Structures are given as structure tokens and as C-alpha cells.
Amino acid sequence: MQVLNQEKIGRGPVKHEKKEKEKRNDMSSAKIKGLLQRINFIEADMDIQKQILVSIPSANKKDIEATIQKIADRKANIDALRLEIKNTDEEEYNRIITIEKAAETFRRISLDKKFVLVNTLNESGSCFITLNDGTRMDCLVTAKEENGNWTVLTLDGETREYPGGLIK
Secondary structure: OOOHHHHHHHHHHHHHHHHHHHHHHHHHHHHHHHHHHHHHHHHHHHHHHHHHHHHHOOHHHHHHHHHHHHHHHHHHHHHHHHHHHHHOHHHHHHHHHHHHHHHHHHHHOOOOOOOHHHHHHHHOOEEEEEEEEOOEEEOOOOOOOOOOOOEEOOOOEEEEEEEEHHOO
């Protein structure tokens, strides 16, 4: 009888710990989402500062230096927020970095291509390709070239290219 009571006692904290872990995960997800939003706002501001920098007459050294300092400060803010994401959830941080690298690869590949159709998960809420064998591949970005070939950025952060004949 005493063993049964210990088992019951032992089960209680396990359920409680699981709920606490889920609660922490939800909180860290919300925190990361907030940090990513702040990064996006700062990046947008940085882009504006870069546009301002280009428009400043070259003789106006003081304004140029001040704008460069603003850009450097924004970059430092972004680096600090990224570190906070890494400290909050390193796995999510690594996933974000992987996707950013793949997006950069996608951009480089795209420079030499003429796309006739581009679909992104952010814009449409649904982004996928279907291979001829019926396999559906969910994506962040799909882009069809004039020649029918496809360039895809997967949810796992891979940039892939497919001949048009492989895609339905």
C-alpha cells in the first residue's frame, strides 16, 4: 500500500512539471516573437538610415558621420537582440540563422533568373509545390522561372532547384 501511494505522489509532479515546461515554452516563444518583431523594426529603421546616408551631400561630413553612427548603433541593437534569442532558445536561434542563410542563398541565385511566378508563405499563407510523384513540399518561397524550372526555399531552410518536369 505504501508503494502505491509513492507512485501516486511520483506521478503528480511529473504532470505538473510537464505543464510548467509547456508554459515556459509558450512564454519563450512569445518572447522570441517579440524580439524578432523588434529586430524587424530596427532593420527597417536601418534601411531608412542607409537611404538617408546616400542622399547626404558628400561635403556634409558631420551628417554623414552621425548617420553612420546611427546605423552602427542599430546594428549593435540587433546583435544584442539576437544574443537574447540565442540565450532564450538556442535551437530556435539556430533555425533562424539557417533560414536567414538559405534566404541569402535564394537571393543570390535569384539574381540570374527571371521568375514569372513567386509565392511566399508570408504573403499568401500557403506555399508549397507538388512533385510528380504526389509528394507535397511545404515551403517559405516558391519561384517559377520563364523556362519552367523552380527555385524553392524550404521550411527547413534549404534552397533547392527543380527542373520544371518534376513539378506538377
